[in-house]
Every structure is written in structure tokens, then in C-alpha cells.
Amino acid sequence: MSRRFPLPLKFALGLALNLLLVAGLGLAVLLRGGIDGWLARPVGDRLQVIAENIASDFNTASAEQREALLERYGDTYDLTFLIFENTGEQRGGEIRDLPAEVAERMNPRGRGRNAALRAMPPLRAEGARDAMINGPQGSRRAGTDGRIVIHTNEPATWWFGVRVPVTAQAGASPSPGTLFAVGPSVWRFGRLIELWPALAAVVIALVVSVVFWAPFIISLTRALRRMSEATERVAAGDFSVRVPEGRADEIGALGASVNRMSVRLDSLVNGQRRFLGDVAHELGGPLARLQFGTSILDERVAPELRPAVADVREEIDHMGALVGELLAFTKAGMQRVESIRERVDLQIVVAATIAREAPAGRVVVSMVEGALVWADPALLARALGNLVRNALRHAGEATIEVRVTVNSETVCLAVIDDGPGVPAEALARLGEPFYRPDEARTQESGGVGLGLAIVKSAAQACGGSVDFRNRKSGGFIAEMTLRRAI
Numbered sequence: 001m002s003r004r005f006p007l008p009l010k011f012a013l014g015l016a017l018n019l020l021l022v023a024g025l026g027l028a029v030l031l032r033g034g035i036d037g038w039l040a041r042p043v044g045d046r047l048q049v050i051a052e053n054i055a056s057d058f059n060t061a062s063a064e065q066r067e068a069l070l071e072r073y074g075d076t077y078d079l080t081f082l083i084f085e086n087t088g089e090q091r092g093g094e095i096r097d098l099p100a101e102v103a104e105r106m107n108p109r110g111r112g113r114n115a116a117l118r119a120m121p122p123l124r125a126e127g128a129r130d131a132m133i134n135g136p137q138g139s140r141r142a143g144t145d146g147r148i149v150i151h152t153n154e155p156a157t158w159w160f161g162v163r164v165p166v167t168a169q170a171g172a173s174p175s176p177g178t179l180f181a182v183g184p185s186v187w188r189f190g191r192l193i194e195l196w197p198a199l200a201a202v203v204i205a206l207v208v209s210v211v212f213w214a215p216f217i218i219s220l221t222r223a224l225r226r227m228s229e230a231t232e233r234v235a236a237g238d239f240s241v242r243v244p245e246g247r248a249d250e251i252g253a254l255g256a257s258v259n260r261m262s263v264r265l266d267s268l269v270n271g272q273r274r275f276l277g278d279v280a281h282e283l284g285g286p287l288a289r290l291q292f293g294t295s296i297l298d299e300r301v302a303p304e305l306r307p308a309v310a311d312v313r314e315e316i317d318h319m320g321a322l323v324g325e326l327l328a329f330t331k332a333g334m335q336r337v338e339s340i341r342e343r344v345d346l347q348i349v350v351a352a353t354i355a356r357e358a359p360a361g362r363v364v365v366s367m368v369e370g371a372l373v374w375a376d377p378a379l380l381a382r383a384l385g386n387l388v389r390n391a392l393r394h395a396g397e398a399t400i401e402v403r404v405t406v407n408s409e410t411v412c413l414a415v416i417d418d419g420p421g422v423p424a425e426a427l428a429r430l431g432e433p434f435y436r437p438d439e440a441r442t443q444e445s446g447g448v449g450l451g452l453a454i455v456k457s458a459a460q461a462c463g464g465s466v467d468f469r470n471r472k473s474g475g476f477i478a479e480m481t482l483r484r485a486i
Contacts, residue, residue, distance in 0.1 A: 010249065014216060018209060025205055044147045046192045048162045050077075051179040055164035058083060058092060062170060066092045077191045080182040085166050085175050096182075102159050105148045106178050148178065151186075158183050223251045230258055237460060239266030283323050290316045341463060343485040346371040346404055346413060349381055357388045358400070367404030373411045373482040375462035380482075383458035383466075386451040387415040387478045394419035394476070406484065410464075414479040421470040430468040431456035455480070 054073060058066050070081045070093045082093035086107040090096070098106070148161035159180055166177030183189055226243050233241045239262045243255040294313040301309055347369060354363045373380075384402075391400045395417035403414045422430065426437040434449040452468065455478065459466040464482035471477055 010216065014213065018212065021205070021208060021212075025201065043160065043189050043192045044149075044162060047160060047179075047181055048147075050192070051162045051164045054081065054179060055083075055166065055177075059165065059167040059174060060170055077181070078183075079188060079192075082180040082182060083164070083166055083177060084180065085168075085177045087175075089168075091166050091168065091177065093180075099150070099152045099159070101152070102148065102150050102161075102180075105150060106161065148180075156184065158186055158189070160189065220251065223247060223255070227251075227255060227258055230262075234258070234262055234265065236465070237269075237456075239263075239269065283319075284327075287316060287320050287323060291320065341374045341376055343372050344375045344377050344380060346373060346411065349377065349384060350402055350404070350413075353381055353384045353388060354402070357385050358392060362392065363388065363400045363402055365402045365404075367402070368406060371404050371406050371411050372485040373462075373464075374485045375464070375482055376458075379458040379461050383455040383480065384413070384415070386455050387480075390451055390478070391415050391417035391419070391476070398475075409484055411482050411484045412479055413482065414477055416471070416475060416477050418475040421474065421476045422468070424470070427468055427470070431466065452478070 050073070054069065057069055061069060070083070074081050080094055082096060083091045084098065084106065085091060088098060088103055088107070090098075146163045148159065150159045151157070152159065159182055161178040161180045164177055164179045165174035167174050181189065181192070223244075230241045230243045241262055242259050245252055245256045245259065247255065291313070294309060294316060298306060298309045298313065347367060350365060350367065354365065388400065388402070396419065398418035401414075401416040403412075403416060405412045405414075422437050429435050430437075431452050433453045435453075436449045456466050459480045459482070462482055464480055467477075467479045467481070469477055469479075
């Protein structure tokens with residue numbers, strides 16, 4: 001016997017692996033420096049390019065043009081752009097006081113925002129551009145390439161700075177400076193962020209999760225769907241259905257239980273039908289002799305005793321009808337598999353049944369020519385006869401309709417009456433042996449409760465199904481669905 005892996009263990013392992021995957025992705029982000037490091041890299045790269053463009057235009061523009069330039073970029077990216085020399089002197093943008101921590105980061109070797117330019121190392125030809133862009137050597141502690149990422153609390157503001165060369169006025173010599181992009185929240189920098197890497201990471205995580213979970217979920221739902229279909233067929237009386245038992249978990253164990261249930265029910269139901277058939281067959285002989293005897297007795301008794309003999313004969317005839325119904329029911333049930341199906345023309349079967357069962361003019365037929373089905377002719381005729389008699393019995397003087405409709409793969413044979421119908425709570429039990437509703441179709445109306453059971457068994461033996469329902473406008477519909485013979 002193969003080793004079992006319980007479903008709770010499978011779910012637990014799958015969840016643990018999925019959580020490990022998510023934790024690994026989160027850890028990878030954190031190892032890159034958290035949100036500050038993340039901003040300092042993708043946002044900083046983008047801001048560095050923008051800052052160099054701003055500085056190039058800023059250093060050659062007049063004072064009025066400088067302010068217009070920064071406002072234009074601020075409107076474009078929904079941020080406030082400020083330019084400072086690393087000494088703390090503001091050269092452009094909205095007038096603001098630098099927070100102390102920002103000033104310290106901007107020029108850690110100076111003494112706050114009023115530190116003198118002399119605190120910086122002199123600019124050399126070979127290092128002038130690097131010093132002007134990256135600032136003093138100590139400023140590299142602020143972030144990648146001297147970038148600054150600071151969040152202040154009063155007021156709550158994010159300061160993001162990159163190094164640029166700054167001139168006091170057009171034509172002057174450049175000095176090391178910093179361009180700040182200032183926003184009230186980190187999300188305000190969204191227009192600067194390259195979203196493709198983040199989107200790619202999210203898509204990869206989703207694809208990996210789907211690839212990981214999809215086979216397990218599909219396998220589970222497929223097995224449950226098979227068992228659901230199997231139990232529906234068992235409930236409909238088809239005990240030959242089996243489900244695969246290859247799974248080594250609770251689903252596989254459930255499938256094995258469904259199979260054992262089907263085998264057991266098949267044995268019990270067919271055993272019961274064989275028993276009923278044997279009893280009915282054995283009763284046939286004594287009942288025939290009783291009928292023959294009462295016929296002779298009716299001829300020889302005194303006239304005053306003949307009513308009593310007629311009553312006995314009526315009871316014997318009733319017993320004979322019951323035995324005949326039992327034989328028909330067991331035959332239909334036992335022939336579900338062994339039944340020989342052939343092409344049957346419904347037009348011929350319907351015409352013969354109505355001629356035999358219904359008075360002239362009581363049944364209206366609505367059908368098309370060439371309605372051919374696969375069925376056992378005898379069982380199909382018996383089922384249709386039962387439905388017609390049932391409708392005539394309960395419809396009163398109303399007309400009965402037999403309607404045949406043809407679909408691409410099936411043919412529907414419906415018998416419709418205008419009688420009182422059946423109580424809603426009794427519809428589900430129609431077709432059970434010896435069951436009769438308590439209201440509209442009672443003992444007084446005739447029958448022994450096997451007519452619709454024979455119809456159901458005959459339809460299943462012919463490879464079809466039967467549906468009983470009330471009409472919305474009043475009355476009852478019995479509809480057999482059979483496989484079309486093309």
C-alpha cells in the first residue's frame with residue numbers, strides 16, 4: 001500500500017513554501033537598503049539625470065529664468081525643487097530653512113548651514129567635476145554617490161538630494177552644490193521611479209505562485225469534480241459508476257469509499273429487484289389458477305352468491321395487475337445494462353401507444369418526422385403507455401398533449417396534462433417504487449405506485465433520463481430525454 005500524504009500536510013507544506021518565497025523576496029528588498037536604499041538607487045538615478053539637466057540650464061540663466069525653470073520642473077514632477085551650495089546658501093527655488101539634519105548631511109565637514117566654503121577641499125582639475133557633483137568626501141555616507149535621503153517630522157517632509165555644480169550667477173565659477181527634490185510623502189516621488197523593475201518582480205512572484213499552486217489545485221478540484229459527478233449518477237440509480245483510486249490521500253480514500261458504496265448499493269438494489277421479480281413470477285401461477293377457478297365457480301354457484309364471487313374475482317384481478325407491474329418494474333431495472341438498444345422511430349411508437357391507450361380525440365400529438373432514438377422498443381412503449389394512462393387518469397376531461405422535440409444530440413418526449421399537478425414537496429420522490437403523493441394522485445385514482453417507477457427504470461435502461469415537474473400555468477409534465485439516433 002502506498003504511503004498516504006494527508007491534505008492538511010499538503011496544504012501546510014504548500015503554504016510554508018509560499019511564505020518562504022514571499023519572505024525571500026522581501027528580504028532581498030531589505031538587503032538592498034530598505035526604502036531609503038531603494039529610493040537612493042532607482043529614484044536617485046532618475047533624479048541625477050534630471051538634476052544635471054536642471055543645473056546645466058540653471059547655471060547659464062538669469063535670476064528670473066532660474067525661478068521659472070525650477071517651477072516648471074516642479075509642476076512636471078509634482079515636487080518642489082531647491083538648489084543650495086554645500087555651504088548652505090540657497091541659490092534657487094522657494095525660500096526654505098534647511099533642517100539641521102539635512103544641512104549636516106549636505107556638508108558634514110562644515111559647521112551647519114553657515115559653514116564657509118573654506119571647509120571644503122580645494123577643487124583640482126582632475127577632481128573638480130567629481131567634487132562638484134559628489135560634494136566633500138565625507139558626504140558619501142549620505143547614500144549612493146553622495147545622495148541624501150532624509151525624512152523630517154516637523155513638518156513631515158521627504159528631502160531627496162543629489163550633487164550638482166552650482167553658480168551664484170550666470171558666468172560665475174561653479175561651486176559644489178546639491179539639488180533637492182522635496183515632497184510631503186515618499187509616494188510623491190512616484191513620477192521619478194522606474195516602475196518596470198518593481199512590476200517585473202511582482203509579475204515574477206505571481207507567475208511563480210501560480211505555477212507552484214496550479215497543479216495541486218487543478219488535481220484536487222478535478223478529483224472532487226469526478227466524485228461529485230459519480231455521486232450524482234449513484235443518486236440517479238446508476239451503480240456501475242467508478243472513480244479512480246490512485247491518489248494517496250483523503251481524496252483517494254474517499255474515492256475508494258464511493259466505489260465500495262456503489263458496489264454495495266448495486267448488490268442491494270439488484271438483489272431486491274431479483275427478489276421482487278422472483279416473488280412476482282412465483283405468484284403468477286397461483287393467481288392464474290385462482291382466476292380460472294373463480295371463472296368456473298361463477299358459473300356453478302347459486303345466483304345469490306355470484307356478487308360475492310365477483311368481489312373475489314375483482315380482488316384477484318387487482319393482485320394480478322400488481323404482480324404484472326412488479327414484473328415490468330423488475331424487468332426494466334434488471335435490463336439497464338443488458339438491454340438491447342436499437343434505432344426506434346418515435347412516430348411509430350407514439351401512434352401505436354395512443355391507439356392502444358387513449359380514446360379518440362383525447363391526445364394531441366406535436367412532433368416532427370424522423371425523430372429517431374436509441375432505445376429498447378418494448379420498454380419505451382411501456383414507459384410511454386404508463387405516462388399516457390397517468391395523464392388521462394388525472395387530467396379529467398382536458399386534452400392531453402404528447403410533444404416531441406429534437407435537439408442536436410437528444411430527443412425529448414413529453415406528456416403534458418392539465419390536471420391538479422403534484423405537491424412541490426413530492427416531486428423529488430416521484431419515480432420511487434410504491435410511492436404516491438397524498439393529495440392529487442391518491443389511492444382512489446388507481447394504480448399501485450409503480451407506474452412512474454417503471455417509467456424511470458425504462459428510461460434509464462434506454463440510456464436516457466426522465467424529469468417530473470409541475471407546469472407554471474397548472475398541470476403536470478413528464479419528460480423523457482433519450483439519445484438521438486442519427
